[in-house]
Amino acid sequence: MTQRQLYIGLMSGTSADAIDVALVDLQFSPKLIAQHSLPLPYKIQQQIHALSLPDENEIDRMCALDTELGQLFAQASLDLLSKAKIANHDVVAIGSHGQTIRHRPPGSIQGTFTLQIGDPNLIAELTGITTVADFRRRDMAAGGQGAPLVPAFHQAVFKSQKHDRVILNIGGMANITWLPAEGKTSGFDTGPGNVLMDNWVQTHLNKSYDANGDWASTGSVNPELLNLLLSDAFFSLPAPKSTGRENFNRTWLDNHLHILPSQPAAVDVQATLLELTATSIATSINQLSPAKKEIFVCGGGAYNTRLMQRLANLLTNSTVMSTSALGVDPQWIEAMAFAWLAQQTMHRKSGNLRAVTGANREVILGGVYYA
Structure with missing residues (x-):
């Protein structure tokens, strides 16, 4: 029997209403094994939206939210594993898009940078699963927009x-x-x-x-x-x-x-x-x-x-x-994509497309935080 290649994808988008979690078998064509959605508390949503625009005391507020979201991303992953009755050691890696709080693509008058929070160190530590995160910045380092990556x-x-x-x-x-x-x-x-x-x-x-x-x-x-x-x-x-x-x-x-x-x-x-x-x-x-x-x-x-x-x-x-x-539920495609992008990174394969992001070359995306 062929052993499964299980990855978890985590996605929290611009709406910041929930964390979508997908457990995907990537042995052959991506197959959705289980899914879970963890609603974000309204207070957290407000904090995320407030950080998308310049304001006072941003660094303290961002760092506190980075920690809180890291814990929530980890909890969402553990909830999914419990629901699917899958042990953490059966999952190769988690791919976490993180929560975007600021995205300034090339040409922005404020400079070129992007920032996604939800501390991957905490995700790896609390789940016991190797975590891949910070996907966008390597594409931007190669001259790209950093998005879209899906x-x-x-x-x-x-x-x-x-x-x-x-x-x-x-x-x-x-x-x-x-x-x-x-x-x-x-x-x-x-x-x-x-x-x-x-x-x-x-x-x-x-x-x-x-x-x-x-x-x-x-x-x-x-x-x-x-x-x-x-x-x-x-x-x-x-x-x-x-x-x-x-x-x-x-x-x-x-x-x-x-x-x-x-x-x-x-x-x-x-x-x-x-x-x-x-x-x-x-x-x-x-x-x-x-x-x-x-x-x-x-x-x-x-x-x-x-x-x-x-x-x-x-x-x-x-x-x-x-x-x-x-044959793919529209709600789970982005979360599945970050499971797939995590596999690309773990296999040292590129995850961006030059024609999409405008990067100078196709590169391996993300940082790896080992369990």
């Missing part, structure tokens, strides 16, 4: 020799991986995914997200606001490009709202934010190739019925569906 996993798992495919991840931010049947893989961030919609519905309905896009579907798109938002310089930047909450946040939205001669109803702002996400994604995909494409959506946005409908309406020459059509 396209390498998309290429390994989802590339077709017959069909042109796009893997669309809609988390807090949205990014695409272009997988032509013939030719090189590419990919980039397209702009905000759920981040602005989630923040707006939290403010006005005290809900963490707009389930199915139900609230947005009752509003009307404000064309003037939409055009203002789409005028942001990021949308016209050429790839490779990456972004985050540092650029697209509530202050950014409020600054555009204040330009309008009159303020739209809250529900119309929600409808406009959904249209912003759909339009910026569709424009990016339509620029890839005029040919018909298979578009597979993952991340939280795959569950937003209204958003999926708008994407289908805007991408009439393509089919739009969830990655569940490929």
Whole structure:
């Protein structure tokens, strides 16, 4: 019997609402063995979001949160192992993306750097499992954007020799991986995914997200606001490009709202934010190739019925569906990707794609913290 190669992937994205944990067998094609989600307390979410923008006493606050998140990442991993009835010594390594609190890609006026916290020393110590973390900075050291990194996993798992495919991840931010049947893989961030919609519905309905896009579907798109938002310089930047909450946040939205001669109803702002996400994604995909494409959506946005409908309406020459059509639950793809990236590192193989991040070369990503 072939021995399994078990890895754990840990992911906490821009929304910072939960830690997603995936146990993956990487002996052959990645196979999801078990999954778990640990909700982050609201206080922790607030602390994460506060650290995404400059403020006072940042170093003390960041270091305290680094420790607390390291403990939570470890607890999430142990919870998964208990649930799956797997011993820690049966897992080769954990791949932890960490929690991004600041991302300044090349060209940022503040400098070029990225920072993900959730102390991997604690993860390795508390779980007894070798941990790979800090994936982005080696790509940036090689001249890259440091993100997105998941396209390498998309290429390994989802590339077709017959069909042109796009893997669309809609988390807090949205990014695409272009997988032509013939030719090189590419990919980039397209702009905000759920981040602005989630923040707006939290403010006005005290809900963490707009389930199915139900609230947005009752509003009307404000064309003037939409055009203002789409005028942001990021949308016209050429790839490779990456972004985050540092650029697209509530202050950014409020600054555009204040330009309008009159303020739209809250529900119309929600409808406009959904249209912003759909339009910026569709424009990016339509620029890839005029040919018909298979578009597979993952991340939280795959569950937003209204958003999926708008994407289908805007991408009439393509089919739009969830990655569940490929046999992979859309919620767990990013966590699975970091399990795969950990294996790449442990095998001393590169994990970035030059055509995606713009790095000078493909490099081994991350630091290894041995159990």
